[in-house]
Amino acid sequence: MDSTTTQLRRGVIGPCILALLAESPRYGLEIVKELDAAGQLLSSQGTVYPLLNRLYEAGWVSSRWQVSDTERPRRYYEITTQGRAELAAFCDDWSRFSEAVNELIAPTRRRGAV
Amino acid sequence: MDSTTTQLRRGVIGPCILALLAESPRYGLEIVKELDAAGQLLSSQGTVYPLLNRLYEAGWVSSRWQVSDTERPRRYYEITTQGRAELAAFCDDWSRFSEAVNELIAPTRRRGAV
């Protein structure tokens, strides 16, 4: 792919996953599907699984295997206290950053559509 | 560096430069300073010059050297018609993308500060 959007996603998908986990624990494929449903935010499994690993190693999520009689084992991820702090910090950064971009492109937007 | 913000900048600085040039022609260092002044959007000369080159090769900007008696030569960049189209397309992408992110992190924002 490597469209414009792929570049935009850099540094954003991780925090988005944290945001999902801040609501409730989820397993990998579930996250893939939800990011996909959010539009503009996916990617592929090849993005999500390594990313979950990084979040885990950073201490921002914890995980546990859940075994069931009726379904194949799933690894559920849960956000940690540190993860919540990280997410809050990202929201700050994102706010400031997107605001800066919006101001710069404001004249263009006023001119054209959208 | 490689802070959160460095990642966020990916794919954004180019269009931001186009947005600046859409107002008026500018030379390299001038762009560096303006991006810096916009906050969150710089980076360093090592980002801007190669980027200007890419924009040039893509046909989104043109350039001309301006020689003066009193100042050292500057290379001024100007946005092309193609560049304006590209910029408009980016504004679209950015709109959709940032909206998707905002919706995902909305619950977190509601909870915390910002």
Next chain:
DNA sequence: TGACATATCTTGTGACGCAAGGTAACTTCG
């Protein structure tokens, strides 16, 4: 002349999203 500021450009590095491919477990159906 030498020191400094202004201006351009190059090199090497590292992060990370992605496509593609690989493995295992559970279900369904002939």
Next chain:
DNA sequence: CGAAGTTACCTTGCGTCACAAGATATGTCA
């Protein structure tokens, strides 16, 4: 039973691009 399909996990290699650091050239001023 066995074969096919689905769900779920994970790994490998690649390419892009922002960045720090450094190289070079020109103009000013003491």
